[in-house]
Amino acid sequence: MAIKERKEREKQEMRNLIIESATQLFLKQGYDKTSIRSIADDIEYSPATIYLYFKDKDEIFFVIHENAFEILEQHLRRNDVIADPFERLAGLGRTYIEFGLQNPDYYDLMFIMRAPMEQIKNEEKWKSGECAFGYLLTTLSACLEESKIRQGDLYVTAIQVWSFVHGLVSLYVRGRMCILMMPDDATREILYNSFDLFLANLKK
Amino acid sequence: MAIKERKEREKQEMRNLIIESATQLFLKQGYDKTSIRSIADDIEYSPATIYLYFKDKDEIFFVIHENAFEILEQHLRRNDVIADPFERLAGLGRTYIEFGLQNPDYYDLMFIMRAPMEQIKNEEKWKSGECAFGYLLTTLSACLEESKIRQGDLYVTAIQVWSFVHGLVSLYVRGRMCILMMPDDATREILYNSFDLFLANLKK
DNA sequence: GCATTTACTAAACAGTGTTTATTATATTCA
DNA sequence: TGAATATAATAAACACTGTTTAGTAAATGC
Structure with a gap:
């Protein structure tokens, strides 16, 4: 058969x-x-x-959303070779921002749009998201253990880092960075400078 | 006549x-x-x-978007009475987050959705956004002048603050905070704790 | 009082996601 | 092998959407 x-x-x-x-x-x-x-x-x-x-359009875009997470993960994994956890954290952040700026449609689907999350409600768990968030947790955990960053609750710190980079990328891809009234490349420059400053403030 | x-x-x-x-x-x-x-x-x-x-549906929602900014501004203005610029900054941030959590639909329209921004392209300038961003710039400027926060470029710092609070609120209103697998009120608790930690790291 | 402007709407246009009834093909079993 | 069944694909319809056009009724100007 x-x-x-x-x-x-x-x-x-x-x-x-x-x-x-x-x-x-x-x-x-x-x-x-x-x-x-x-x-x-x-x-x-x-x-x-x-x-x-x-089943419906949402299911199609949920699969695309999952594929996009696989691409992001491939990018993030390149930072595994960085031994120092703080530098690895810096690498992860920059990789995340770069991915968002270079793949605005994918980023939209992964972290902004409602469509794929409707699917998650049925599946109960957001596997793709949890996997990527896991990278951050592991790296931050190493940073805290080696006292590379200020002490603090792991989850609170993780949310802090994620929210910040997401804020940068999402304001950019949804056109709110027009507030700076700068050409596109200058705005991106500010984005990266802002991230560097954030890291400096986080460092111990 | x-x-x-x-x-x-x-x-x-x-x-x-x-x-x-x-x-x-x-x-x-x-x-x-x-x-x-x-x-x-x-x-x-x-x-x-x-x-x-x-003219079209976008124009209607652009007006609603502008009205929402007026409501946010009313909330933000309540912090004017705080003399210390750093405490005023803290107040502004908390007011912003609170507004986003309590008015997720308005927040969506103001800072996430594409619809109202299509209108801005025609009008060239995002008046509402610039006004609210102005509050932040003024307060941060005072903080820098009185050395209440770490030295740094005004715009870079402003983008840093805005991106962070926007990241917190937008991940929440677009359902990505489900990653914490916590009840809603616990997630909100993490949000505020995360903001407090951010302020502590920014303080001089 | 008549011509013109203004305010409004019914109907249509070109789309959308999705479902249903039907047809054509492929597979199973006697 | 031939009839019965199961599978795959679709045309057409349903219930929507934003938007435009042509035509009507009322208010205004002269």
Whole structure:
């Protein structure tokens, strides 16, 4: 009965096809313009077919959201080679900001948009988020143990770091940094300077 | 020719009626469910009439966005009585966070959603945002002058403070704080503790 | 009192996410 | 192999959305 397995494989391939098309359209045109109909058009199937492979639009974008987390994690992992935990923390932060600035649509989906979080409510847990947050917790824990940063509750410190870098990136990607009335590259400069200052204040 | 003035007054009254209805629906049901048709239904006019008073949906929500800034400013102004600039800064931050937590929909419109910012592109300047940011700049300037906080560039420091409090609030209102796996009030506790720690690190 | 401007709306347009009933194909079993 | 069943795909519809157009009724100007 290899037919069942082939069918399962074909089903997965179709899911991949849909996700690949949706991802491409999403990165090119954004969330709103990536309609079920436009995906169907792209893969040359009818819109109704997509609903045989995904419950709704949210489920499609939840998968894209998870793929984006895998990409971020690949970037973050490059800091594993840094021995000093404080420098590793600095690396993680800069990597996070850089990822956000260079992949604003992915960042949006991961940390700003409501759509993928609706899916989490059903799944109870935000696995992707917890994994990335885990990196931060581990690094901060090492920093505290080696007294590289000011003493304080681990979770409070973690939220502090995350909130700060998220604030920088999200104000930027959602157009609020226009308040500085500076060209784009100067605004980015301020972003990184601001992060450096933050690190300096955190250091022991 | 008092007729012209009456007409102008009536036009403004109609605009107010639309904004009041839209605001009420927005705070009750959120942005997406506040459709032009639902507003029209509420004020007992046809949907097309709304377009005689507003260019599009964005323009309506831009006005609501501006009204929200006025409310925030009223809250922020209560800190004017605090003489010590550092304590005033602390007050401003806490007021900002509190406003965000208690008015998540307004906060969304002011600092997260793209809709009202489309309007700013046409108007060139984000007046509401600049006004609120001005409060922060003035207070920080006083802090620096009296050496209440670590020395540093005014704008870099301002972005640092704003990004941090925005990060806290926006991660919360967009459901990412679920990562802490804590009840809502405990999460809020962490938020405020995190802000206190931030202030302590900033203090000279 | 008549012409003109203003205020309003019904209906349509072009989209959206999603569901249902139907058809064509593939698989199973006698 | 041939009939019965299960699967895959779709056309069409449903209930929405923001927005525009053409036409009507009332208020205003002369």
